Amino acid sequence: MSDQKRLFLVDAYALIFRGYYAFIKNPRINSKGEDTSAIMGFMNSLLDVIKRERPDHLAVCFDKGGSVDRVEMYEEYKANRDETPEGIKTAIPYIHEILKAMHIPIMVKEGYEADDVIGTLSRQAEKEGYKVFMVTPDKDFAQLVTDNIFMYRPVFGGGYETWGIPEVQKKFEVTEPMQVIDFLGMMGDSSDNIPGLPGVGEKTAKKFLAQFGSMEGLLANTDQLKGKMKEKVEANGELGLLSKKLATIMLDVPVEFNAKNFELDHPDVEKVKQIFQDLEFRRLTDNFLKTFAADTTYDVAQTAEKKEAPKSPPKEQKSAGAGQFSLFGGEDVTTTETTSEYTRNTGKTTSHFYQSVASGMATKLFVKNLLNQTSVCFDTETTGLNPLTAELVGIAFSWETGKGFYVPFPEDREDAQLLIEELRPFFENENIEKIGQNLKYDIKVLAKYNVEVKGKLFDTMLAHYLINPDMRHNMDVLAETYLNYTPISITELIGKKGKNQLSMRDVPLDKQTEYAVEDADITLQLKEHFEKELGEANTQKLFNDIEVPLLRVLAAMELEGINLDKDFLNSLSEELNNDIANLEKKIYEAAGEEFNIASPKQLGVILFEKLKLVDKPKKTKTGQYSTAEDVLSYLAKDHDIIQNILDYRGLSKLKSTYVDALPLQVETSTGRVHTDYMQTVAATGRLSSNNPNLQNIPIRTERGRQVRKAFVPRNGDYTLLAADYSQIELRIIAALSEEETMIEAFKNGEDIHASTASRVFNVPISDVTREQRSNAKTVNFGIIYGVSAFGLSNQTTLSRSESKELIDTYYATYPKLRNYIQDQVDFARDNGYVQTVLGRRRYLKDINSRNAVVRGAAERNAVNAPIQGSAADIIKIAMINIHKKLNEGSYKTKMLLQVHDELVFDVYKPELEGLKNLIKTEMENAYQLSVPLDVDLDIGNNWLEAH
DNA sequence: TGCAATGCATA
DNA sequence: GTATGCATTGCAA
The missing domain is CATH 3.30.420.10 (Ribonuclease H-like superfamily/Ribonuclease H)
Structure with a gap:
């Protein structure tokens, strides 16, 4: 890399918004009640850029008063923007103050947007021989990219990607970055309220660009279009040109790039420390001090690290990471073979x-x-x-x-x-x-x-x-x-x-x-x-011995169907109706108006704007107020309306998805419900069920589980039998990892979660508290899913560091489990896939991705897929064997349902005693592991009783 | 009418 | 943190 000087131009608002929303789940509030999320988020990003890149020149650019020119051209410009959140407004003066103390120039020009300021400065600096990096996630900046001007985009989960000309060409399917303007002009931009051409979206815009090169080119050649599209484009030429203008970043803002001013020099450490102290930032202070630790280090680092100046990322990185944050829907991941597209037979x-x-x-x-x-x-x-x-x-x-x-x-x-x-x-x-x-x-x-x-x-x-x-x-x-x-x-x-x-x-x-x-x-x-x-021999066997025989079993189960007590569901529906109507009344009263409670959008407005239940409502990534279950549950104790809304949601879901939907799925010709098992959709080897999905019938809540009463035997001579594997996934991981301690616990028939708790918390098994068992259970499940301390702390009352400690102790207790997990990840890295006990493979193309988020997901898959998949293999074997036995013995009893670790049978009562043993034996011996498999059987007059 | 986003049911 | 399917809303076509 050359010694070219490097200038970093930071798009302040973009990073502030991003930082603010990064903490939205868990806003930073200090003891004075100030929301410091936005400041924290922005400073983290800024220090991160400085640490990584050690720029020699840096400035931060702000909007001021919006774009006078654009509003003059089009008064609706950005008119649909929501009010800036309070937490951001209050952050701005602080950020200005900090930047001043850091001796970082703030570039603003009344009447211009930051985009224009950055555009102008980057062109000026380029002329002076600088390499310019525009620090922003905003894709609109792509139009400014040249050989010397790059976008430097923060990506989710940490890290940055650099967009040079090749990246822009690929993302937008253009030959010139400038065409990004035409692209934006054609498809419009709802966040800026740029209209674009009606009827033209991303796909059409790309097509037009490939064909005509520009907005003007398109408008001059509308004769080549046909039908509705032709009419629309011809009628809206003006609008198109206006949209293009609106999307064009201005390069003539009256600002000046002054190399000397932009030099990144030493901050006023004491002053910054003081501000951070006022804001009660401790970690950030440390981070700041480290970043600027001893001026000499900075100077040394500056020369040493320059060699690692951002450059176009190598190919793998682009394909691995881009889909995650691409605004254009991951088109880069599923590249299809295009070589022969036009010669297809x-x-x-x-x-x-x-x-x-x-x-x-x-x-x-x-x-x-x-x-x-x-x-x-x-x-x-x-x-x-x-x-x-x-x-x-x-x-x-x-x-x-x-x-x-x-x-x-x-x-x-x-x-x-x-x-x-x-x-x-x-x-x-x-x-x-x-x-x-x-x-x-x-x-x-x-x-x-x-x-x-x-x-x-x-x-x-x-x-x-x-x-x-x-x-x-x-x-x-x-x-x-x-x-x-x-x-x-x-x-x-x-x-x-x-x-x-x-x-x-x-x-x-x-x-x-x-x-x-x-x-x-x-x-x-x-x-x-x-x-x-x-x-491969394994795959052949899987095909001939498992999947193909299973196909016949599934066909038989689907043809059989299950008997449904419609009358029961109808009366349940009426009960629910009453309760829902009551809740509705209470909610409308509390809200002071009627609205659609099922609409998260309307609900958010009522709760957070009209009733102002919270100062700083959490928002979703689309900018809506979040009304997700966890957010509301948190508020429920303080506001009756919230509890009512949660109950309302629960009951409506129950009614519409199950109570009212199931009777409609009864097949008139048979009077029964016939689900369709999908044998080829789940990447791990599981089955899935649809039309209707009988693998997600409620069981956890008292109200929900009533639905199971509607699944009944075919007549009085029959009874339902449910047989389910106990802890099959944990048994599998214990066996595969050869973790003796855990294997012994299973062999001794211990309660595995209590046993784990006793070891991890070092107390006798009889003294394990409910909370300890519950936490152990969460970790046990976490292991199956490919734990992280982060995920664990989200699931428990534990903090992130407590979670980490728990996981460490857990691994110390079961050291071989840790090795096994590492081995799976290593295997996947080396081979590109992992496999189940029967050799069912799951390919993990992202396992070597350079993007940590993408790679992390692949690593969790590497751990989970063999476990979940092996369990699926085992129950499939059991199904095939049981089906065979039932046929050979000409039993009247039929296997009806599979729910991942459970099989449900319609048992002819006289056959019950003999079959209990047969079913249990077949399931427990379907596959030999070094851990015994255990199956619980339950019998009842409906699916709820059989549990 | 089709599609994405949101939310929620199961193992 | 894994794996699914479905109802609903609200926007785009």
Whole structure:
């Protein structure tokens, strides 16, 4: 790096706001009741910059009186801004005073914004041969970037990123930083109230820039646009040009860059100390003294550290960190292969032979041929997405790339049944492998026609889930990614969902054939591809021994459904209605007006502006008042209205999400609720449940848990049995880490949290207090989630340092646990993935990120994924084995639900005694660990009693 | 009508 | 601090 002089220009308000909101959760209030968050935040940033960069020239720039020119051009400019928070207004004089004492120049010009001052100064300094760093998080500054002018952006979680020309080009997809102005002018900026072109957002603006280069270029070439967009752009040319002007940072503010004045010299230490003392800053004083410790150090450091002047960060850093704070939605993380985008194949460019099999005679010949195959891909086309009600429209088959057949089905249900009978020998043939994408769906559809799909299965969606669990697994995406092929989209055939959407039945036969057989053909090709890619022995086993067999189990559970007591829920709904109405009345009374309590926005205004319950309301990152549970709970003891609001929220949630929603989900044809288990969404290997989600039925609160009473056995001859693993994740981590102390505790059947507390707090197990056990429990769970002292102190009453101490003691008690955690992180660093006991992998691309926040998240994943995933593996094995036993024994009892560590069964009473043992044994012995697994069984006339 | 943000239910 | 799904609001399209 050259000896070029470096000037740092600090955007004061931006950093003050940022600092203020950084402490918003926990504002700094001193003994005089002053909110010092903004001062603290700003000073931390400033000292941080000085410490890191040791600039030789530095100035801090402020707005004053807003931008006269811009308001003159457009009186709405920044008119939507909220009033500056009180805590910031009061901070400004202090900050000025501190800066003066530090001998740092304050640059302001009445009638100009800091942006303009910084812009002007940076250009002047550049001319004088300086390298300029604009310290601001505000993306608007990107327009000023040149070879010598950089943005120096603070990033969440600490650290900075430098934006030079390449970074700006990448972020905004422009060739010149100046085009950022056009970009902002086109898309507008709601925070500054810059209108922009109506109908143009981020995506369109980028497109226009790529095409026309500038706002003027766009306006001169509107003939190249079409439709509504053309009209809109043409009608709003003026507005566009005005927006561009508003977004342009001025470079001619009457200020002067004076090298001498801007030199960073020694602060008036005594004076600064005095101010800090008045404000009651202790840590900051230390920090300040260290930063400027002995003038000589500063001088030495200045030359020594200059070598590390900010430079364009290397590639990894950009991709690793940028998504976090990008205002443009993380587009940089999921870069897709673009190389072949324009040469992607479709059915039109690829030769194929797809044929429909319409006549009775043709069908007979076709089936004969089909039965001669050893491996066939098939895909059902139906009238809808719900397999319980969907009718077959046709079935496509393919066993050779580029070739396939389509068997259309008659609308008449009896005729359809006759046709499926012809195909039954194929589906029920044990020796023909069946290939498909999301076979669970097809299996369920066919089950409704009484056809069982037998033989080996290959599901391309499941295969890809194991190969790349973080990606999505739609067939369209897979085809594009792995085969460079774009299949006909379903919307092309039946239109967008909503009003005019057709049924597959309404599509002409030739189109149906093209579409359906293409899907089968593509799926077959994907299978060939994935078969090789499944590669590793572990993954193969996982696929063939776990996921594929499980697919049949899940299909059976979903088809079975669970009985729901609608009457009970209806009466519960009425009760809730009453209570909610009462609360509503009380809240409106206290507020003095009626408003929408469910709207956080309106609620915030009532609580914090009208009632002024707090001096310094906490705000969310979008600038709204935060009305989150923890914030309100904190206030609840002082204000009845808050407690009522919390109760109101709880009851409304309960009513709308469960009590009222569940009865609507009862399937009329079966009278039961059929959830859909997603086998390929959770990156750790867990299942997820939806339509409805039966994995999040309330249990913690008395009121909520009533909902469980509505889940009942199918009739009086049955009873519900819930079997759940006790502490399975802790047992797994104990076993994997070989931490003897913990293993012994489990072997002795101890209460693990009490046992942990007894060791950590060094008291006999009988003397462990509730609080000690509770804290131990929190750490135990924290370990599974990849603890940090910060997270722990948020969860407990402990301070950050107490939390740290607790964690240290914990690790001292269970040293091997600590080693295990470190080993997982190291393994992930070396290999890029971690894995479960069965070899299920989770890839962690961010594990070596240079951004500490991003990396930290990956490290926690590295710890958690093997634990959560292994538990998922184990219960999956148990499910497969139990399902098999129930089938083989022709039991009337059915497995109905899985809730991560729990299985729920509808048990035929005469089978109960025998099955209790069977289920417990199968679950506890699903996988052998060095720690025994323990399963609790409960029986009842509803899901609440069975707990 | 679709989407992001917010908030909250579970393991 | 991990992993999910869903109801609601309010804005953009």
